[in-house]
Amino acid sequence: MTRFQNPPEGISQEALAGLVAEAVRQALMQHGVLLDAGALASAGAIAGSVAAAFPYLPQAQRLAITAFKGGWTELTSEFFRAMAEKIARAGQAGADSVDESTTIGPAKPASRPLAERASELQSMLIEDWAGEVAGSTYLEERYRIPRSTLHRWQRRGEVVALRKGGRKHVFPLAQFVDGRPAPGISDVLAAITNPRLAWFWLTRPSPELEGRIPIEMLREDMIEDVVRVARALS
Structure with a gap:
């Protein structure tokens, strides 16, 4: 039935994952988290898979995870960063197999001059590339940042x-730290004025920074x- 041990009674891992995924999706919507439909579905699916896997783990693994006292937010961010890089590498490998002359892949967006991307970004929906964004009303209500x-x-x-x-x-919400823009934002905007x-x-792995974001x-x-x-x- 499943590759995990000690399954709970009365519900399968797949059914439990589906229930958690829907609950997470509804919670995000009710609390005004600004994600498109695809991102909402992905967030719910990830949360559901993680939560549903936990009851099926061997007891030793459950105890080890329960005893973890580190920062879950930092650990989760590292997980997503690793996954994004893995997916990007897989996509690049697939592109190379089709056209060996292609040298630009999603893992190295900065290898193209930034200026070449201006018109391309202008025609794209913000939600497709910029991550979570919000207007002044949301920032005032949730982040306590006055409009003025x-x-x-x-x-x-x-x-x-x-x-x-x-x-x-x-x-973009990712630029705020403790209710203020991250230090250095103004210097970057002075250099890259668009x-x-x-x-x-700012939001893509940079080869010039050893792949860091x-x-x-x-x-x-x-x-x-x-x-x-x-x-x-610039």
Whole structure:
């Protein structure tokens, strides 16, 4: 029935995963988390698979996990980063098998000049590439950032603001640390003046930074290297 041991009575692992996935999806929607339909389904599926796997683990593994006192958020971020890199490498390997002359893959987006991506990003929906974004109302209600403060940051080039539609702007949530833009955001925007290009670069693994993601480095106060590379790319 399953590759795990000690299954709970009355429900299969697959059924349990489905129930948890739907509950997570509903919770995200009810709390106003801004994800498209595909991302919502993925988030629910991942949460459901993890939660449903736990009861089927051998007791020794369950006890080891229960005893873990580290940071689950950091561990989860590392898991997703590793998975994204693995998927990107698999995609590149597939592309190479079709056309060996292709040298640009999803794991190395910065290998193309940023300027070449301007029109491409302009035509793409923000939700397809920028991650979670929100407007000023959401940020004021959930992050306690007053609209006046947000607009002041925007005027000074201290926060990434992406135009959506006519005059409306949305703000990527990953750039905020403790209710403020991550340190170094303003320096990156000074170097890469197109907000879409700047955010695209900030959120992709950078070969110039040994494959690390610039926004994650800024969130960890690793500002100097990120700003240096941003200026070189510009």
